[in-house]
Amino acid sequence: MADITLPTEIHLDIVTxxxxxxxxxxxxxxxxxKNGALGILPGHAPLLTELASGAMEYTSGTAKHTLCVNWGFxxxxxxxxxVLAQSAERAEEIDVERAEKAKLRAEDRLKRFDxxxxxxxxxxxxxxxAMARLETAHKLRG
Amino acid sequence: xxxxxxxxxRIRSVKSTQxxxxxxxxxxxxxxxxxxxxxxxxxxxANQMMALLSSVAARTADRCHPLxxxxxxxxxxxxxxxxxxxxxxxxxxxxxxxxxxxxxxxQDRDISIxxxxxxxxxxxxxxxxxxxxxxxxxxxxxxxxxxxxxxxxIIELYTEEKVDSVDFIYNxxxxxxxxxxxxxxxxxxxxxxxxxxxxxxxxxxxxxxQEIFNALLPRYxxxxxxxxLLESQAAELAARMTAMDAATNNAADxxxxxxxxxxxxxxxxxxxxxxxxxxxxxxx
Numbered sequence: 001m002a003d004i005t006l007p008t009e010i011h012l013d014i015v016t017x018x019x020x021x022x023x024x025x026x027x028x029x030x031x032x033x034k035n036g037a038l039g040i041l042p043g044h045a046p047l048l049t050e051l052a053s054g055a056m057e058y059t060s061g062t063a064k065h066t067l068c069v070n071w072g073f074x075x076x077x078x079x080x081x082x083v084l085a086q087s088a089e090r091a092e093e094i095d096v097e098r099a100e101k102a103k104l105r106a107e108d109r110l111k112r113f114d115x116x117x118x119x120x121x122x123x124x125x126x127x128x129x130a131m132a133r134l135e136t137a138h139k140l141r142g
Numbered sequence: 143x144x145x146x147x148x149x150x151x152r153i154r155s156v157k158s159t160q161x162x163x164x165x166x167x168x169x170x171x172x173x174x175x176x177x178x179x180x181x182x183x184x185x186x187x188a189n190q191m192m193a194l195l196s197s198v199a200a201r202t203a204d205r206c207h208p209l210x211x212x213x214x215x216x217x218x219x220x221x222x223x224x225x226x227x228x229x230x231x232x233x234x235x236x237x238x239x240x241x242x243x244x245x246x247x248x249q250d251r252d253i254s255i256x257x258x259x260x261x262x263x264x265x266x267x268x269x270x271x272x273x274x275x276x277x278x279x280x281x282x283x284x285x286x287x288x289x290x291x292x293x294x295x296i297i298e299l300y301t302e303e304k305v306d307s308v309d310f311i312y313n314x315x316x317x318x319x320x321x322x323x324x325x326x327x328x329x330x331x332x333x334x335x336x337x338x339x340x341x342x343x344x345x346x347x348x349x350x351x352q353e354i355f356n357a358l359l360p361r362y363x364x365x366x367x368x369x370x371l372l373e374s375q376a377a378e379l380a381a382r383m384t385a386m387d388a389a390t391n392n393a394a395d396x397x398x399x400x401x402x403x404x405x406x407x408x409x410x411x412x413x414x415x416x417x418x419x420x421x422x423x424x425x426x
Contacts, residue, residue: 015186017364018184033348034348038348046344047346048348049348050348050357072361073357073358073361075194084190084361086286086361087286
């Protein structure tokens with residue numbers, strides 16, 4: 001059987017409605033899929049998944065980048081990974097203190113058994129977002 | 143000599159008005175550039191989303207998501223996107239006129255309105271129409287997160303069957319000189335054409351294609367709403383820039399003609415004095 005030459009890098013695009021967050025050639029990507037984290041290496045089979053909120057990482061050359069993404073989709077196509085996220089922030093941009101506060105506030109709101117479904121849902125989403133931010137920030141700081 | 147002083151005073155006041163209009167023009171121009179960048183930045187996301195949506199649509203047989211469901215239109219929701227501020231030419235007037243025509247044309251439907259922007263709200267608050275939502279002061283710092291409450295609200299109203307159709311009226315940014323008022327239907331979502339021609343890639347689906355398709359649809363509405371807001375913002379700034387440019391030019395013309403008039407009066411006064419002196423000398 002002839003050797004199949006696998007590509008050595010993937011083109012990663014991370015886009016949000018506000019901006020193009022990353023457009024890079026990378027050697028490895030980890031994305032937070034809805035059913036668990038997914039590690040993608042060059043030559044991965046085509047894959048389509050919904051994203052959860054959480055940390056994603058990618059390695060480009062020797063530099064390792066960590067980002068926090070919030071909901072969206074990821075499409076893997078052999079040599080291309082497209083991440084469509086509602087929002088994405090680089091770990092360096094995250095304000096840990098603010099995220100901690102947001103987490104406490106959301107937890108507090110969830111504890112008070114509000115009848116309003118909408119408010120509970122909002123607090124739950126805020127909590128998930130804050131936790132994703134913190135997770136990302138901790139990854140960066142070791 | 144009172145007339146001369148009056149004219150001087152007027153020239154001074156026109157000059158200060160001109161300074162203001164010139165400053166507003168500059169500000170609008172700077173912000174317009176940023177607004178255009180934002181439209182540009184939103185494009186990759188929208189394009190990828192469309193591509194993904196049509197490629198997933200090719201793989202799903204069952205397309206009966208609530209947002210695709212067509213119902214006989216009895217209750218209509220109109221989202222009117224105006225500006226927060228005036229001094230931008232006929233921008234808001236055109237929008238409101240179009241909205242009025244729209245209301246007249248669809249009298250058979252029970253229409254409710256969501257206004258985006260202060261000007262639209264200020265107008266419809268005093269009209270006998272049902273305003274079910276208002277979003278003001280969002281254009282100062284427009285980001286995707288600010289468009290979400292609007293999109294979530296229309297999705298909610300539609301899925302709960304409180305309205306049967308959602309239309310948008312907004313200004314589209316065509317170029318710096320022209321804006322076009324658009325009336326577009328947003329919900330139900332027009333049937334999505336499955337991607338044809340391209341070879342269907344065999345994906346590994348982490349979730350069933352159906353589930354992904356259904357999750358994509360609300361996102362699609364969100365990005366469309368965001369796009370309308372971005373277009374409107376750029377159009378507003380372009381309209382303001384053109385209006386303020388015209389105002390600055392008009393002020394310059396006015397200053398010119400007033401200055402000419404003032405000089406003429408001054409010269410007339412000098413001539414009269416000379417004649418008085420000469421005729422006085424001749425008399426003696």
